[in-house]
Amino acid sequence: MGCSLRRIGRLMGSIGGGRCCFRGLSTTCTEELKSPNDNKPINLFSAINQALHIALETDTRAYVFGEDVGFGGVFRCTTGLADRFGKRRVFNTPLCEQGIVGFAIGLAAMGNRAIAEIQFADYIFPAFDQIVNEAAKFRYRSGNQFNCGGLTIRAPYGAVGHGGHYHSQSPEAFFCHVPGIKVVIPRSPQQAKGLLLSCIRDPNPVVFFEPKWLYRLAVEEVPDEDYMLPLSEAEVIREGSDITLVGWGAQLSIMQQACVEAEKDGVSCELIDLKTLIPWDKETVEASVNKTGRLLVSHEAPITGGFGAEISASIVERCFLRLEAPVARVCGLDTPFPLVFEPFYMPTKNKEYIDEGIYLWKKEEEPASVLIVMSHFTLHLEVTISALAGQLAPDTIKVMGTSGKQQLTILVDTGSTHSFLDPTTAKKLGCVVHHNTNGGYCGRWT
């Protein structure tokens, strides 16, 4: 068994290596950031390193510390900092995450910029209490007499091809449940530098997850200068009209590929980088879904209780009448992160495009003969459909929403006998009305 596992391991290793090129795509720079200078393309860890240099340079009250930070860090993000700024501002800490974050909170409470590194996001849990009960509540519980707003916790997260259980996790959703902190995840070197500087200078504690798969693989031009990118502002990085895709961090490059594939089949995808998970930019996502009528959320973390669920619920609340298909979530499996099975675990382009997401609704290309107009008060969609299915052939049913409030009309309500569609109104809407077995009505477009 052990031998065969090792063989699989090697096999996977080669597959992983092959897939790296897919992961390596960095997303495009925003126009306004392009510097007149001839910027060299750099990778993501170098962009982080630049941001940390600038943070320490521009604020003498900034400190960088964590396990193995002194020699440059296991991912080289802190290379050269101790030499440049001294061991009193850039230093190793004992191997103890709750100590690192607790120390950082105290340092930040004294008006410093405490930039703490947790070596892997998988190891942030010993510090969970310090983040959730201390950092997040420091301002609130004191009535704004004290705050630790200068705190930034950096942690590499996500799959890396060979990380197994404890070097692969994406724990962002745990922190998105905590009022008082911000959670930020960059997708590319340029974003990483600008967002990290914003996080460091933001007057609130921030957890900044860095996509470790992209540390070396994502390369793009990054302006040399000191710049900041806004928090809590999502960015539409690809415009489209048929479906909205929302993601963050390393997953965006996968989603980008799905968009390209979909385009070949004539599906126009709009891709949004959320960037800040809390407090998140609902408005940008809402506007996009109101345009496209469909939403897909994708993240590496397990699907159940992931942040995709929150986005899905919020957008259904806001865009219910506009949604033309159920919100799709293409995420990690509800298992611990499995080493040799990583390619199966991951929310890949195939899952996103063909199997669980974009393609699902596209299969229903035939025009439906029955339209169910949903409103706020309609019971569960599935119940409605199954009730209808008794009278009509299932393949003739199409479920849609409408955005116009004037057309708020319940056609089917299986749980009660209420119907708000009278035949006169229905005629005005161009429907032929049929009485259904449950006492409601359904309409057929003529």
Place this chain on the structure above:
Amino acid sequence: MALHFSKYLKQKMGYLGMINLRSWSCCFYQKQPYLSRRFESFKADKQLGSLHNGGDPQVMNFPGGIVKFTPELKFLSDTPEERIHCYRVLDDSGQPVSSNFVQIDKDIAVKMYKDMVTLQTMDTIFYDAQRQGRISFYVTAIGEEAINIGSAAALGMDDLVFPQYREAGVLLWRGFTLQDFANQCFGNKGDNGKGRQMPAHYGSNKHNYITIASTVATQIPHAVGAAYSLKMDGREACTITYFGDGGTSTGDFHAGLNFAAVMEAPVILFCRNNGWAISTPVSDQFRSDGIVVRGQAYGVRSIRVDGNDALAVFTAVHVARKMAISECRPVLIEALTYRAGHHSTSDDSSKYRPIEEIEWWRATQDPVARFRKWLEGQGWWTTPSEIELRDHARREVLHAIQVAETVEKPSLKEIFTDVYDVPPSNLCDQEKSLRKTVERHPQDYPHFLF
């Protein structure tokens, strides 16, 4: 935590023998062929480069220092042969047993005593107020007045306090008024904390007293981080953090103590070992000789003092403070005392400890009475002043409660402020929605200001 990763690598690559694990994990991510990258990623530091013993076969030059070899197979004892002695100045009857203490002048001594009595009075009356249903919760410092006031008096006002929840006396010493205390307990508009926390969770920026949280011992690493900041700023100040015997079992205590030592932070780690963590006696809490012995293992200078002796506490903190600031080092103090009251108003300690035990401590070890005897011995205190002080304190506390009860509650908007520096859109939406609900059903909500 990279260690786990390195271990995994080591198992895989075990045949390579001694490797520099750090450079391994680095190499791993560079996706370079392992062997070619083996020694290239960074310079090994000197310590690791000189593993030889310098020609002396009797020693090992180990990272962290030279270690002598011995042929003797000897395990260290689990406990010291004799328990660490407890520094004391005053005996049970308030008589000095030595002159080895920091002298305090009359004004300070009298203020110390007055604050001890005021604290005791406040605790008694606030406790009763909770029993009458006027406030929802309370914790007393009964039996620990000498720790509270003795340590507070030895600190400078610039020293930052990171308290647990049984050190209200430190805040009292610093000038937080009885009205301030009452306002917090009633969660009214005068509460610094805007009515958000349970009673007895005080905090005051003005008094360098960081807001209390119910979480146990989490404040210890904060005090270390803040102390590091004081050191970096070259301030003539230290931080002090208080915690109980139960708190020393937490990860944060060990993290804090270790960080304090490694970071050479000017922090006083003050343990109130009062024998009981709610109902858990110290015998169920830890082994060995209490807290004080933990210090040496972490490289922290430590002392055990009689927590019911205000002069001993004052002296220990005074000296510890000087060492902390002038030598940039942490100091651990274990004060032996007894929680003569219940853990909180939610606790009945007679359920788990003999009444006689409580009575004995209250009758013979009362820190307030002991200090008064010393004051009287100095000729600084008299019976009439005692009567007047207690009467005055009682009237002041009752007055503070009466006023606090009538002060209106904080404005409803304070639910949403201070979560972040500025409320984000989700909180603005929630506030609007909540206001609508309250306007529709005003009878179902307390009368808060809008």
